[in-house]
Amino acid sequence: MGWEETEVRVRYADTDQMSVAHHANYLVWFEVGRTEFCRARGFTYKQMEDAGIILMVLDVDVHFRGKAKYDDLLIIRTRIDSIKSRTISFEYQILKKESKKLIVYGKSRHISLNKKGEPRKIPERFLSLLKQGNGGKSV
Amino acid sequence: MGWEETEVRVRYADTDQMSVAHHANYLVWFEVGRTEFCRARGFTYKQMEDAGIILMVLDVDVHFRGKAKYDDLLIIRTRIDSIKSRTISFEYQILKKESKKLIVYGKSRHISLNKKGEPRKIPERFLSLLKQGNGGKSV
Amino acid sequence: MGWEETEVRVRYADTDQMSVAHHANYLVWFEVGRTEFCRARGFTYKQMEDAGIILMVLDVDVHFRGKAKYDDLLIIRTRIDSIKSRTISFEYQILKKESKKLIVYGKSRHISLNKKGEPRKIPERFLSLLKQGNGGKSV
């Protein structure tokens, strides 16, 4: 329910000497997931920043259950785990496109801040679009 | 003549505190350009590595004439500048997709090595595919 | 008890357009923490890999409670949270050197594998050195 999908291909620079994508890349791919989640819901994260709101990362957890190799196509699945007026949690699954094998999953929790770093409500127009795929209700 | 194109979107993690894509990303994007150049020519760079050949970077030059921002879509144009049995030079242009403005261009020169780091001829099947878009002749 | 410390300076390339170190860097700094933890205990992580053992990351959690800016000196504190024959958990604290403010903390859990990806006991000579700062006992 409510998942949005996007794809990334593992770059040579993403690999490490274990010949797999280095684990820090997954935080970047989760972020790509968030960017594309917003776009799929009808706005861009850039528009939210232009409106003076940033979603700062508070907590992140990642669970590695498989590995990605150079040139693998990966599917990033992103959905909202929970959302309130000032905080939002995203959930992620990363699968290998060919085998559909789930290799990594995780969550990130964010707080909505203004440019001075003060907590601010997520503006209503973005909040309603974020909730949209979940039936418009808080999840 | 002989350009292959692919696209990348500037990620949040690519930006720096000047609010533009950090200049080191362009070397990674050039590499993405090479990967997709090979694919467009009918093989994968991964296949070449699996065949025991690596194209080590010898020299690189990059010229920055514009900037890319978060969420910008970029076009990476890649072609072969020159190719011999053991060395190959690629040429790159990076443009903003929307405006078609050229923002960065450059070249990279590579040597073909086996896994022990000894110079080896690029296998004929890859060499002929690489030269293909240039009329099959050395350029 | 049992903390080992090392330092990193925030590089320009580490920053993002929020003018702080991008959150994915902390996974890299945790890894630097592990490398220096091993060195402080009398061996190098490289020696362990040369002996055919890799400590693959299974799970990671990171909690962001402050921010780091370009050119800030950070202290990475690393210790063992728990250790068994095949799994090891590290705990991290990242502080700003000047203010001693704790900005990020987290944990990572690892499994000991051979080069084929099969679970293997951490060799005794490394295991005993890892446990050393904790009184030589399982923690």
Place this chain on the structure above:
Amino acid sequence: MGWEETEVRVRYADTDQMSVAHHANYLVWFEVGRTEFCRARGFTYKQMEDAGIILMVLDVDVHFRGKAKYDDLLIIRTRIDSIKSRTISFEYQILKKESKKLIVYGKSRHISLNKKGEPRKIPERFLSLLKQGNGGKSV
């Protein structure tokens, strides 16, 4: 004449599946070289940015003649190649600390801009400190 030195250690995340430091890292290490060059000359690059001046990269060339491995200690040598009121070129050498072998060298050319992206003279107090190690004269 006029070289300043600093050190970096190759991180696990810096490696790629060729088991060497990925070539894009050298642009980041050149940048570390510039940061430490400024500090050695009595100011910080951060102070220059706080004064409203950024040194945007215009051109870069890098020549790879050796390789760096995980955990290698590297020496970054940085000096000014040429300096004018609005442009500055840095030159770099990266050596392995143990063997003193030169592995990579290169140059970067920069233009001094204000925050709006307009060319501006490098403020005199920074300019004189930058020229200092070269006898205070334009080089």
